[in-house]
Amino acid sequence: MKTLYELKKNEKTKVKTLHSRGVIRERLVSFGIVRDAEIEVKNCNFSKDNIEISVNGTFIALRSEEAKSIEVI
Amino acid sequence: MIKNNIIRVAVVGQPNVGKSMLINSLSNSNLKVGNFSGVTVEKIEARTVFNGFEIVFIDLPGSYSLKDYTIDEKVTTQFLDSDEYDIILNVIDSTQLEKNLYLTSQLLELNKKMVLILNIIDDSEARGIFIDSIQLSKLLGIRVEKSSAKTGKGRDDILNSLILSARENFIESKLQFSQPIEEELENISKFLVSINRDGSRRESLKLLRGKKIDRELAPILVSASKHLEVHYADLSIDEIFSEERIAIANGIAREVSKMTITKNRNLTEQIDEILIHQLYGLPIFLFLMWLLFQITFELGSIPMNLIDSVVASFGEYIGNYILNNEMRSLIVDGIISGVGAVLLFLPNILILFFGISLLETTGYMSRVAFLLDGFFHRFGLHGKSFIPLVTGFGCSIPAYMSARTLKSERDRLITMFIIGFMSCGAKLPVYVLFISAFFSSDEAGNILFGLYLIGAILGLIGAKILRKFIFKGEDEPFIMELPTYRLPTWKLVWHTVYIQALMYLKKAGTFILVASILIWFASNYPKIETANLIENNISKTEIKKFELENSYLGLAGKIVQPVFEPLGFDWQLTVSLFTGIAAKEVVVATLGVLYSVGDEVDETSESLIKKLQESIPLATAMAFLIFVMIYMPCFAASIVFVRETGKKIYYLYLLVFTTITAYISAFITYLIFTKI
Ligand SMILES: Nc1nc2c(ncn2[C@@H]2O[C@H](COP(=O)(O)OP(=O)(O)O)[C@@H](O)[C@H]2O)c(=O)[nH]1
Numbered sequence A: 001m002k003t004l005y006e007l008k009k010n011e012k013t014k015v016k017t018l019h020s021r022g023v024i025r026e027r028l029v030s031f032g033i034v035r036d037a038e039i040e041v042k043n044c045n046f047s048k049d050n051i052e053i054s055v056n057g058t059f060i061a062l063r064s065e066e067a068k069s070i071e072v073i
Numbered sequence B: 001m002i003k004n005n006i007i008r009v010a011v012v013g014q015p016n017v018g019k020s021m022l023i024n025s026l027s028n029s030n031l032k033v034g035n036f037s038g039v040t041v042e043k044i045e046a047r048t049v050f051n052g053f054e055i056v057f058i059d060l061p062g063s064y065s066l067k068d069y070t071i072d073e074k075v076t077t078q079f080l081d082s083d084e085y086d087i088i089l090n091v092i093d094s095t096q097l098e099k100n101l102y103l104t105s106q107l108l109e110l111n112k113k114m115v116l117i118l119n120i121i122d123d124s125e126a127r128g129i130f131i132d133s134i135q136l137s138k139l140l141g142i143r144v145e146k147s148s149a150k151t152g153k154g155r156d157d158i159l160n161s162l163i164l165s166a167r168e169n170f171i172e173s174k175l176q177f178s179q180p181i182e183e184e185l186e187n188i189s190k191f192l193v194s195i196n197r198d199g200s201r202r203e204s205l206k207l208l209r210g211k212k213i214d215r216e217l218a219p220i221l222v223s224a225s226k227h228l229e230v231h232y233a234d235l236s237i238d239e240i241f242s243e244e245r246i247a248i249a250n251g252i253a254r255e256v257s258k259m260t261i262t263k264n265r266n267l268t269e270q271i272d273e274i275l276i277h278q279l280y281g282l283p284i285f286l287f288l289m290w291l292l293f294q295i296t297f298e299l300g301s302i303p304m305n306l307i308d309s310v311v312a313s314f315g316e317y318i319g320n321y322i323l324n325n326e327m328r329s330l331i332v333d334g335i336i337s338g339v340g341a342v343l344l345f346l347p348n349i350l351i352l353f354f355g356i357s358l359l360e361t362t363g364y365m366s367r368v369a370f371l372l373d374g375f376f377h378r379f380g381l382h383g384k385s386f387i388p389l390v391t392g393f394g395c396s397i398p399a400y401m402s403a404r405t406l407k408s409e410r411d412r413l414i415t416m417f418i419i420g421f422m423s424c425g426a427k428l429p430v431y432v433l434f435i436s437a438f439f440s441s442d443e444a445g446n447i448l449f450g451l452y453l454i455g456a457i458l459g460l461i462g463a464k465i466l467r468k469f470i471f472k473g474e475d476e477p478f479i480m481e482l483p484t485y486r487l488p489t490w491k492l493v494w495h496t497v498y499i500q501a502l503m504y505l506k507k508a509g510t511f512i513l514v515a516s517i518l519i520w521f522a523s524n525y526p527k528i529e530t531a532n533l534i535e536n537n538i539s540k541t542e543i544k545k546f547e548l549e550n551s552y553l554g555l556a557g558k559i560v561q562p563v564f565e566p567l568g569f570d571w572q573l574t575v576s577l578f579t580g581i582a583a584k585e586v587v588v589a590t591l592g593v594l595y596s597v598g599d600e601v602d603e604t605s606e607s608l609i610k611k612l613q614e615s616i617p618l619a620t621a622m623a624f625l626i627f628v629m630i631y632m633p634c635f636a637a638s639i640v641f642v643r644e645t646g647k648k649i650y651y652l653y654l655l656v657f658t659t660i661t662a663y664i665s666a667f668i669t670y671l672i673f674t675k676i
């Protein structure tokens, strides 16, 4: 399973599956992070605890835990 | 249809879509505009009159969805469910159609009249996004208007649409879910009709979504959810609906919008390449903060001498006209030195607020939350805590309120407990006063920055301790939008600074004025017999000192002073700590009164700065600064703290926590500086 967290900066791919459940999943979905959505890693912070991704023109910051729960192609 | 020609409009939208700005442009009011979530934390009303109708706008906190994810969203959801309003004005950012339409699809389910605003159209058109608003209007079954709150475009069309829709009958939305859901909805509806109940789509939806428990329908609902589970790989009903919504939003966005030019990277991405760079991001942020405090001190101290001498000569001038000694002392030593001491710092305050409002309006604030989350997380805080914390540099009151953007109660409480460590604007006068007295002007800016930094670091340590011992538990996930960078609207930055200036002056003219009078009174009475001292040839200054020490304030100060003896505080400093609880600026006003009483009234009054230099050693001054930095919040902030935490016991915790920390830290500071 390859997750969003393993992507390099400026790497583009598509979302395969969301592994989180409940409200977190709903929040991710409401930002457009769903199966087949195109996703790109933009930046990460110093400790690499957080990454910034871009989906449909929206920039979203995630913590590594959340990024690891997003499976990509 | 419309009562008294008044139309109540609930303005709803995701964060940063320009709701507040749009309301300002529609109604010529001055609601606060910012570029991060959590600026509008409470609903605010503004009104306008158009074509004979009075239109009332209610600015609700930005919500990504109608899910009670944060307190903000709870306020909005509750308002929409149970308050009185005629129309929903759904404002959306036309550069992010899909994400915004997610909320729209939820709003349509509320079965209320609705008008959709495609805001920020200036930006989306510049980026080459064309939106077919007529087609969008057909698909959603509601009126749609294009608008730019920035340029005022579409203003009259929006007001017209609101009035038209208020007068029309309500039409149910035509949004369709995917096949399996529609099938189940129809089943439920048919069954409801067969047992003579309301078989409307709205009712069926509520039942299917489990928002209503119903014995009669239990079997049919169970089979419906089994059927859906098969289709949706075991998702819960809420999860299914969230996917449905984004699918609908995506479908509509694709159908109505066209990109004509495709720019590879927009400005926001380019700026972020630098500002949130993995290596330079944090140093840039620290540099910007350092710069802010440097400017606050340097630029702010330029008019200080001027204000100081104006106040002094004003006192002298007035003093010459007052014959009665007591009266003159009250006005010159009490009111003018008390209020004047506080006025001195107006320029510093304005610069600080200007800086903070720049942070707020440009969108940089969320970036810093991103940069700091990893670091904050280790201390038991959340990246989003940065927003209330930095607001705390201005004033703790809005800071406590903006902590509402934090979803987890624990994160919110910890953040609120340490907001006090972020020195608020009212403490700035105390800092500037002492720094001016004890450091050269080259060092001053750095010392000021250092103080704020120490506060922040102590706050982080405090957070860690609270997390470890008091508020234990799971972490809140970090999912945060980084909004598009926008140039600040100068009108609103100006407005924020202007309001702050006005509030500061008002406080000086009322609260601090009264406090100065009380302090003057308490420091001049009771009158004691000094005749025999004069006979004994004791100098006038000595006599004044003796009188002061035996005044109410002096006596009270002396009773408590032993507690602060280890920190080196004299009784004047001790007293000012207590009066400072009313408001932190009062610390300065108190010192202004207490240290000016030793003077001959008609003498050119020496400035407070010089007085402090003479009467206090450096170690005491530093310990005092640290104590003021940490000890309990002012009266007004305490009230808000209790209200926002919802429990009085937390206030008790806060008092114990801050007082102990203040005392220990001040003591350590004192030791360090006496050793040097
Ligand atoms: N270019 C452009 N910027 C806008 C427009 N409306 C709002 N903004 C900016 O968007 C940001 C968020 O505005 P605000 O009113 O606080 O949004 P709210 O969170 O929905 O209340 C601010 O920086 C505004 O200056 C618009 O129509 N065009």
Ligand SMILES: [Mg+2]
Pocket: B019, B020, B021, B032, B033, B034, B039, B040, B059, B062
């Ligand atoms: Mg707002």
